[in-house]
Amino acid sequence: MLRKIFAHNAFFCVLVGVVGLASSCKKSDSNGKGTRAELTKDSIYLYAQQTYFWNAGMPSYSSFNPRKYSSNEAVLNAIKALPSTGGKDKYSFIDDGTVATELGGVGGDYGFSVNYDGSNLLRVKYVYSASPAAAVGLKRGYQVTKVNGKTTIRSSQSDIDNLNNGIFGDNPSISLTVVKPDGSSEDVTIQRKTYNINPILSSKTFNVGAKKVGYVAFNTFTTNAVALLDPLFNQFATDGISELIVDLRYNGGGSVATAEALTNLIAPSAENGKVMYTTYWTKTMRDGAATILQNQKFYAEGNDKVVRLYSYYDYSYKPTIDAGNQEVFAKRGTLNGLIRVYFLVLGGTASASELLINNLKPVMDVKLIGKQTYGKPVGFFSLRIDKNDLYIPQFETKNQVDEGGYFNGLAVNKNIADDLTKDFGDPSEKLLAEALNYSATGNFTSYLKDNSLSSTTGSSRQSIDNANEKLDHEFKGMVETRKLKLNN
Structure with a gap:
């Protein structure tokens, strides 16, 4: 029995990238020929064709023609939009390895996140204890009034864009103005660093x-x-x-x-x-027909205690x-x-x-x-394609x-x-x-609904929820x- 961490960097191995992809494409209409970018687009589609949870009824490679799309993300979006998904795929994505790192308990961001509250005020929703944000004293519940010098009042999409770019972008630092529960205000600057995540x-x-x-x-x-x-x-x-x-x-x-x-x-x-x-894995995987998984290789110790080269097809x-x-x-x-x-x-x-x-x-x-x-x-598990990880649903529980x-x-x-x-x-x-x-009474409280309008701004609860959805960058x-x- 093997210990299998499908996130690629958990193996002491090298997964086959473009080289393996080319061999898998030889069985398709692409004939294994093309630029690196074209072969990557091919591979995204071919892996989906054999391992995607909604792969039944997917068109042939030639009918879909992944190379006609402008980017890898465009190929994946077109797959998610296929009729076979029934509109259910809000999950698939392409990642640069960040997910695998964070899954192992290592963060590389500021270590906090935000949401608008019921009064339409932007507040810190959590802070990881060992993060850069914790080091400057940021705490859950603090109101954030400015991000990189700009107000957090929502009047247009550009205000949301500023929050996303500042808090969830890749800048090396961020400046915030926060209001604490005692009403005092403070300006803080947070530097992006690597830290251990305590969940x-x-x-x-x-x-x-x-x-x-x-x-x-x-x-x-x-x-x-x-x-x-x-x-x-x-x-x-x-x-x-x-x-x-x-x-x-x-x-x-x-x-x-x-x-x-x-x-x-x-x-x-x-x-x-x-x-x-x-x-319950995708039927093609259950039936041993997902032969493309032979290209996802790794070294591991087998049942006989011998370390050798395996592939995901061997499971x-x-x-x-x-x-x-x-x-x-x-x-x-x-x-x-x-x-x-x-x-x-x-x-x-x-x-x-x-x-x-x-x-x-x-x-x-x-x-x-x-x-x-x-x-x-x-x-899902990650499929290593060139320099990225492809995450597409492959099983249900x-x-x-x-x-x-x-x-x-x-x-x-x-x-x-x-x-x-x-x-x-x-x-x-x-x-x-x-x-x-x-726990105390055996009943929930009698009040049933939250206020439909913010008491401070008049914004609807739906408007606030929509804004928070745009700020939701948590891995799912x-x-x-x-x-x-x-x-x-």
């Missing part, structure tokens, strides 16, 4: 009557997160918690293996040995335990006997976060608080009772908007307060990082 933004244990309720704000499923989650859950066990609140409001997903580990930290030991979820993609594509519960840690788990979610809660929730729904009492989730029941397909997101039990004015773990923050109230993905088995 646990906050954790604590609350006393709710005679009960103890654990809380953790978990922001991304990095591959290094399990080593941080294990001691936290041991502490929860020591504290004697009987209910747990998992704050996934900004968590767009990440490693499948980490989602599996967190599932086993939460799930009751009575489920040990029972099916957790099943992975079995059948939906069985023997193939490694049906996971079973295996209790992790000492926390057991949770009677309920609450998930705090928003529209950006996606993929591996939704996998975690869907895994637990059949086996314990699960409550969702916030807004309907993103809707990404499909996942279904839980113990065969539930999946939540392309429109997971519905919440209590609908309420994000409260950016309060820090993570503040019991007066709206989403957390709802969970604590339910479920990246295959588990152990699969070789065909022989």
